[in-house]
Amino acid sequence: MLGLTSLLAALAAALPAWAEPVHGIAMHGSPALGPDFPHFPYVNPDAKKGGRIAYGVVGTFDSLNPFILKSMRTTARGMWDPEMGNLVYESLMQRSRDEAFSLYGLLAQSVEWDEDRTFIQFNLNPAARWADGQPVTADDVIFTFELMRDKGRVPFSTRLAKVETMEKVGTNGVRFTFKAGTDREFPLLLALSPVLPKHATDPATFDQTTLKAPMGSGPYAIDHVSAGEKIVFKRNPDYWGKDLPSKVGFDNYDTISIEYFLQDSTLFEAFKKGEVDVYMEGSPTKWSRGYNFPAVVTGDVIKDTFTPKTPSGMLGFVFNTRRPVFDNLKLRQGLALVFDFEWVNRNLFDGAYTRTQSYWQNSSLSYLDTPADDRELGLIGAARDRILPSVLDGSYRLPVTDASGRDRNVLREAVNLMREAGYTIKNGKMSNEGGVPLAFEIMTQNEGQEKVALSYQRSLAALGISASVRTVDDSQYQKRSQTFDYDVIVKAYASSLSPGIEQISYWGSVSRDRQGSSNFAGVADKEVDRLIDNILQARSVEDFVAAVRAHDRFLVSNSYLVPLYHVGAQWIGRRKHIGRPNTVPLYGYQLPTWWDENAQ
Numbered sequence: 001m002l003g004l005t006s007l008l009a010a011l012a013a014a015l016p017a018w019a020e021p022v023h024g025i026a027m028h029g030s031p032a033l034g035p036d037f038p039h040f041p042y043v044n045p046d047a048k049k050g051g052r053i054a055y056g057v058v059g060t061f062d063s064l065n066p067f068i069l070k071s072m073r074t075t076a077r078g079m080w081d082p083e084m085g086n087l088v089y090e091s092l093m094q095r096s097r098d099e100a101f102s103l104y105g106l107l108a109q110s111v112e113w114d115e116d117r118t119f120i121q122f123n124l125n126p127a128a129r130w131a132d133g134q135p136v137t138a139d140d141v142i143f144t145f146e147l148m149r150d151k152g153r154v155p156f157s158t159r160l161a162k163v164e165t166m167e168k169v170g171t172n173g174v175r176f177t178f179k180a181g182t183d184r185e186f187p188l189l190l191a192l193s194p195v196l197p198k199h200a201t202d203p204a205t206f207d208q209t210t211l212k213a214p215m216g217s218g219p220y221a222i223d224h225v226s227a228g229e230k231i232v233f234k235r236n237p238d239y240w241g242k243d244l245p246s247k248v249g250f251d252n253y254d255t256i257s258i259e260y261f262l263q264d265s266t267l268f269e270a271f272k273k274g275e276v277d278v279y280m281e282g283s284p285t286k287w288s289r290g291y292n293f294p295a296v297v298t299g300d301v302i303k304d305t306f307t308p309k310t311p312s313g314m315l316g317f318v319f320n321t322r323r324p325v326f327d328n329l330k331l332r333q334g335l336a337l338v339f340d341f342e343w344v345n346r347n348l349f350d351g352a353y354t355r356t357q358s359y360w361q362n363s364s365l366s367y368l369d370t371p372a373d374d375r376e377l378g379l380i381g382a383a384r385d386r387i388l389p390s391v392l393d394g395s396y397r398l399p400v401t402d403a404s405g406r407d408r409n410v411l412r413e414a415v416n417l418m419r420e421a422g423y424t425i426k427n428g429k430m431s432n433e434g435g436v437p438l439a440f441e442i443m444t445q446n447e448g449q450e451k452v453a454l455s456y457q458r459s460l461a462a463l464g465i466s467a468s469v470r471t472v473d474d475s476q477y478q479k480r481s482q483t484f485d486y487d488v489i490v491k492a493y494a495s496s497l498s499p500g501i502e503q504i505s506y507w508g509s510v511s512r513d514r515q516g517s518s519n520f521a522g523v524a525d526k527e528v529d530r531l532i533d534n535i536l537q538a539r540s541v542e543d544f545v546a547a548v549r550a551h552d553r554f555l556v557s558n559s560y561l562v563p564l565y566h567v568g569a570q571w572i573g574r575r576k577h578i579g580r581p582n583t584v585p586l587y588g589y590q591l592p593t594w595w596d597e598n599a600q
């Protein structure tokens with residue numbers, strides 16, 4: 001009898017795993033909303049439908065295909081756009097911006113997976129339709145993943161690398177079975193992948209830039225394109241998903257136009273004149289001083305301040321460690337100390353900013369004020385020797401200067417670190433042991449970055465370090481950043497409450513030499529890879545928090561960049577006829593839920 005039991009157990013283990021269909025999934029725990037939720041809690045379900053909105057962006061575009069490398073930095077906004085909305089293409093599931101990482105049904109009506117996440121099955125909504133009325137099918141899903149693998153850009157091109165099998169199940173199901181060792185976030189990334197129509201997509205030309213309007217399943221279609229200047233979207237009145245709980249309160253305008261400007265100053269002038277309806281402000285001084293134009297005075301422009309409950313992220317001068325000079329930890333640590341935040345904050349920003357000390361500052365994921373416990377130390381392992389003791393116990397802070405731009409005590413500490421790196425001041429120049437002066441270029445994208453870089457340049461000059469500042473136009477900036485052609489660059493690293501696979505693009509060894517990745521620092525380190533993997537494999541909330549903190553400690557200790565500053569608010573100006581919900585979700589405002597009060 002025991003032998004029969006063992007045999008039955010072995011047979012059961014060999015059979016494929018099955019699970020009950022669910023309406024939503026979450027990275028950790030369960031989704032907050034039940035299967036009968038009517039809409040997301042941060043939308044206005046009674047928002048007016050109709051009217052128009054005009055967005056403005058800085059840059060240009062030469063393609064309507066957001067999924068290929070050739071036009072990665074110059075693709076028309078709105079096609080596949082986390083800020084303005086995925087207007088044309090849709091994903092299998094929709095993310096709630098009021099939860100750390102939870103997904104609900106969109107093209108997929110339901111989902112099946114097992115506790116170990118060895119597979120996921122998407123059951124398509126039988127009502128889902130392309131813009132021409134044809135149904136969205138399992139064949140479309142399979143076609144899209146194979147096309148992206150062969151001709152798409154990262155990350156879409158790598159999605160199938162972790163998939164053992166992809167198969168059609170029944171009429172409307174697609175099941176992905178994963179290879180051993182696949183991280184637990186991966187099924188959710190598949191759920192956020194786009195789906196393209198097999199019958200209206202030409203694989204032979206997919207990897208070429210094009211301004212030919214594509215077909216999608218989304219709420220809008222392209223109405224008009226002026227290459228590099230403007231794109232206009234028109235709402236599809238027959239959009240199949242308008243009554244889905246995950247889409248109620250979204251996609252409220254009949255017409256959405258996105259206009260392109262060469263400079264931010266020109267975009268702001270267009271907003272002041274009413275040619276653009278919303279303006280996302282990033283400058284605290286302009287927010288406090290620059291909104292005294294007539295439309296604000298009369299109330300035709302409203303200033304909104306939102307306070308998201310998300311981590312600070314990290315903005316900084318990023319060292320390109322592909323350059324041999326920056327492959328020196330002590331030098332990077334010394335250079336990081338030279339930046340005088342107090343002077344910059346007082347003289348350039350009216351004291352509006354807070355110094356950023358952690359990649360997940362203002363959240364429970366940050367190492368700040370939290371000593372590493374046994375759980376975290378176990379995850380850190382051998383990397384402990386490469387983490388500063390003060391970072392390990394949570395007490396580390398960047399030094400506070402006297403705001404003079406030349407704080408002697410802080411500069412002395414920087415010089416000592418540079419001496420450990422093999423650099424000393426000779427004949428007024430910071431030079432290495434071979435007598436070669438330390439010199440590098442800081443590449444900036446706009447006037448705001450340039451002002452901060454010039455301040456840093458002055459502080460560096462006090463130590464005999466020659467740092468040139470070069471501001472380039474948008475197209476050159478994008479090309480050089482995509483090919484890692486710079487010494488130092490200003491970049492922002494967004495941090496969410498559910499960090500995951502994007503950390504590989506930021507810091508992973510596999511992304512170091514992959515053009516178009518976000519590994520701007522050129523990091524290729526087995527310890528970093530292991531710490532990221534801890535995040536991806538975490539099952540419990542406790543393990544996840546410990547893994548993120550360990551990663552945070554290592555990044556801070558190894559000074560891949562000069563931390564700059566952040567503000568805990570989001571600022572946006574809007575014309576008064578643009579309405580918005582009263583409820584602000586966890587991640588801050590969400591533009592696709594706004595509407596036109598003048599709509600009839």
